[in-house]
Amino acid sequence: MFELLEHTADIGFRVRAASAAELFARAAEALSALAFELEDVQERQPCELSAEGWDWESLMVNWLSEVLFLLDARRLILKRFQVNQISPRNLSAQAWGEPWNPERHRAKLLIKGVTYHQLVVEQRPDGWFAQVIVDI
């Protein structure tokens, strides 16, 4: 669903989608998949999410930072995302996952933050594209 990006100290991903809503949902899934083995995660707990920005790039960073906050602070692993409303200034979404259970869920990477470094979020002739690098 996403392409892993090589970077000396950090790690990143690229996602493509037909719409902005789908792009942001795919990016959030990619972030979760970097942090956890998602196979073992059940979609039993729904969650409402929102984010704000002042352009597509800042919206992406703030959105993924929100997913990361839920993961690190609330210990909630979200596996599937659906973005219901989106503009460059805000988005609202639903997501499904479950609370982290160290007995069942395998952690992969501790992600510290989402960076603006080499960040791309744009609409191209063949669809929407994003490239994100996270600090690990």
Added chain:
Amino acid sequence: MHIEALDRYRFRIPRDERRGMRTDVVIYASKELIEQISKDQSLEQAMNVATLPGIVGVSLAMPDIHQGYGFPIGGVAATDLEEGVVSPGGVGFDINCGVRLVRTNLSEKDVRPRLREVVNQLFRDIPCGTGSEGPIRLSNQQLDEVLIEGARWAVRHGYGSERDAEFAEEGGCLPGADPSKVSSKAKERGRPQLGTVGSGNHFLEVQWVEQIHDEQAARVMGLELGQIAVLIHCGSRGLGHQVCTDYLAEMGAAMKRYQITLPDRQLACVPVRSPEGQAYLAAMRASANFAWANRQVILHFLRGSLEKLFGPDVRAELIYDVAHNIAKEEVHQVGGEKRRVLVHRKGATRAFPPGHRDIPAAYRAIGQPVLIPGSMGTASWVLVGTERAMQETFGSVCHGAGRLMSRTAARKGRNAREVQEKLEQQGILVRAETRDGILEEVPEAYKNVDEVIEVVHAAGLARKVARLRPMAVIKG
């Protein structure tokens, strides 16, 4: 890119190399290292740093420099307090990531036969890994106290001695921290994480002193051949990560107001004297204090483990604790006059010279201890700061070996079990929470730490004191 050799260990990219650069980039490296460094984007990033408004002196690159985001890792830049900017990207997500070195009264002979027992005990007692939580439950009030007092809070609550706080950079507590500038999200993220190592390249390592290069300095630090020491590497955990995230978002929006344009958005910055700049610095100092308290609590857990293993007579004394991701107001000689500047050290270590008033009295004759961790299969170094570092690098040197390989490249074609076995054959036991934690930190993923140290030593920025070899590593 035009890189001039100034001498054997100094290279320069002049400011006219690219439009917008306000100053030169000076790189400390050997001929071999500069070739490696030129392969990634770290020098472009050091050139981006040279465009920061109000940069004082040159944009500095240490021999362990590698590509980061915004600032390169291994970069140092000072900015003017009145005309200059502060950049959260110049500190990084892991605010006050740093290392502390602890000497013990054990020798290699005491520990080697019981190494597996030692590593298992440490792994049980010291929380490591993604999402690890510590046993300390902080109320809102207590967390605010930690953010103000740093290591001193830990000492006041029985996690160590007065001496511990004294033997840390800034006494383990940066003044000017304001918990009200730390978001509730950051506090929620960090609250359960006090006394945890975390993941990634963070670790706790049992080492033995293999070489002494400066007898006098080693004696002052209480280091001798064959002695066991423990190196703790970690930072401000989720609290600092969230503070960086919060202020990057705020500054990105504020930059337009201050009419600052930059070649990389991750360099986001605002004037030091602006309300946003002051708020970030107050929150960054609070995060730095959380990190010092964190490393202090881990030292306390370590003492508990060692007592369980070796009885009540075992001693574990802090040699020193250094930050390597931080921005601090310091006084430096610039162009013949003394100036207060904001020194950003991103993957760089303070290295103050003998006689400096900001280092503990016990070390004033030898200079500040500089602690440089290598990779888990090679070695770590202890050095001391010099006057030359004060003159040339705002009293700064490198912070580690420096990564060569991406984490995915490090994982490729390797098996965690085999890596562990190979290290075991070299006398190094590793216990990690995840297999990836071992693979991504394989020694081959890093530059040769000895080569990096040789550069800072030969360039006169710091002097070698001792080389320590790892025996046991626990990590996330």
